[in-house]
Amino acid sequence: MAGPGTGKTRTVTHRLAHLVLERDVPAEQCLAITFTRRAAGEMTERLHALIGAQAQRMTVATFHSFGLQVLREHHEELGLGADFGLADAARQQEILTAITGDERNARKAKAQLSPVRRGGEADLDTEAMLAAYLAVLREQNLVDFDDLVVLAVQLLTDHPGIAGQYRRRYRWITVDEYQDVDELQYRLLRLIAPAGANLTAIVDPDQAIYSFRGADVGFFLRFERDYPSAPVLALTRNYRSGAHILDGAIRAITPSTLVADRRLQPASGRQAHRITAHQDDDERAEAAFVARTIDQLLGGASFHSLDSGRVLGDGPGGIGFNDIAVLYRADSQSHAILDELTRCGLPVQKRSHDRLSARPGVDLLVRELLHVADRTGPVTEQLRMAAKTVADTVPEDPRPDVHTAVELLGRWRSAAERTYSGSAGRCCSVPRSTRSTHAPRRFPC
Structure with a gap:
């Protein structure tokens, strides 16, 4: 335990x-x-x-x-060839598309089949689809990810x-x-x-x-x-967090815990700031609270913060932008927070694991870039032309995404060029004489 x-x-x-x-x-x-x-x-x-x-x-x-x-060790007993392969997501989609007739139904079928493979109930149609899908896999001497445990x-x-x-x-x-x-x-x-x-x-x-x-x-x-x-x-001895974090965690999970007499004890006796619980009506108000709290920790990120009365005092001192992290549970929560931090002039960098092509507006731009006639011209110019074409043809709502995607692709291209020119992994330090309390101390190249 x-x-x-x-x-x-x-x-x-x-x-x-x-x-x-x-x-x-x-x-x-x-x-x-x-x-x-x-x-x-x-x-x-x-x-x-x-x-x-x-x-x-x-x-x-x-x-x-x-x-x-x-x-691998007992493929013969399962009727598999010694060189059987593992069907990746694209191959599974191809097989299910051939069975169901289109890609949309194939994606829906895949979502239905996996729980059934793991012991869930299925109606006759799903069972028939599963039988057809497995038959094609075996004909091609393939197994899928679920097969690894099922078989x-x-x-x-x-x-x-x-x-x-x-x-x-x-x-x-x-x-x-x-x-x-x-x-x-x-x-x-x-x-x-x-x-x-x-x-x-x-x-x-x-x-x-x-x-x-x-x-x-x-x-x-x-x-x-x-x-x-x-x-x-x-x-029960926790080596990761202080007592204030553990006390808060225990209070949060105690009502639903499955562990009798749940205890966590800090390995060190150090204490830190108290946990503050704050509740808002929606994600925009929550993002505003986050931005305001950061501003107060910094003692005012700008003269406007002080002049407007948004921040009173100098904050705890010794805290810079790069000392602060904002954590969220789901990626969908990040948009409101990023928008508000940017609006307030707070520099922010999202640590994202999503694919570049999945960012809003990027796919529209990439598809348009494929049709740009002058592919030998400057990439920045091609991006500008593609952005203008896309912005003129899409509804008003996604247009800001297009402009954000242009900036994103431009930064990505610049980073790629620096990597290929041999500067990957280096870091530029801000000269000590130019540092301010609020300035990030290190910038990735």
């Missing part, structure tokens, strides 16, 4: 290292399963640092990569002898983020780790986040019944 910031990954990797180095457990008998490739990669790196070359003999995998391993469960269920082989191969199994397993992953785990197996599950039911994918925190509640001899150890 591990709360947030309590050193779960460190605990897991050190336990595995202890088994190998101190308890003479063969590394090849250890299987560690986590939910993302990134987490698996981090775990592998830490194990290499702890036990060296022996880490190469351990299996550290996601549920899906472990399923792929099972399929692994099917194989180990239909062939108890093969399931026994994996039980004998992996005598020490560790599963991270156990609260996020879904029904198929749970069944796969039970097939290779029945009652009495050396299974370690790291879990925090209050951090369950994948219910939209079929994950069910109820499997955590079944763990003690499935594995009655398993001792329960609690990690």
Whole structure:
């Protein structure tokens, strides 16, 4: 039972290292399963640092990569060729488009089929579509992402002898983020780790986040019944946050927590500013509050802030723009905040993971650029021509997006040119003599 910031990954990797180095457990008998490739990669790196070359003999995998391993080793029993491939999203879309007749229905079908594959109910039409889809995949010697777990469960269920082989191969199994397993992953785990197996599950039911994918925190509640001899150890010391954050977090989750007597204790005794809760009527008012709070922290970002009475006093002091971060839950919330910060003259940089082509207005510009006749002219001029054409043909509402996209593409092009000219990774420091309390101290080139 591990709360947030309590050193779960460190605990897991050190336990595995202890088994190998101190308890003479063969590394090849250890299987560690986590939910993302990134987490698996981090775990592998830490194990290499702890036990060296022996880490190469351990299996550290996601549920899906472990399923792929099972399929590769027993493809014949599943009727797959030795060189079967994994259908990517584009290939799946192509197959479903051929079955349904158009791309829109194909996308809708894909959204319906995946939950059914993971144990959901389906009507006759959906079942028929699924059968047709799987038939095409198998004809082309392909599996999809869901197949990696579905077929692994099917194989180990239909062939108890093969399931026994994996039980004998992996005598020490560790599963991270156990609260996020879904029904198929749970069944796969039970097939290779029945009652009495050396299974370690790291879990925090209050951090369950994948219910939209079929994950069910109820499997955590079944763990003690499935594995009655398993001792329960609690990690309650938090190494990430101060007491004020932990106290606020405990108050927030206590009404719905699944952990009796939920506790989190800070590793350090340092205190910081109190948490302030603020409620607004809409996202615009909320964004205005964020901008006003930043202005007050800075002691006034401009003379207007002081002259207008928006800011009184100098603020706590020693705080600059680059000391402040605004966090939000969903990307849709960012637009109001960015607009308000920009309107107030506060420099802001969005740390975004969305694709450039997905930004508003960019797709319209790119499509128009494909039709620009003079492709040998300056790129800036081509952008200007494309922007004018698009702005003249679209409704009034998306026109601001077009102009924003022009600026965005211009910045992106400039950054790309600097990268290709050899300045990637450098950073320009503001000369100390020109720094102000409010100025960002470093600018990416």
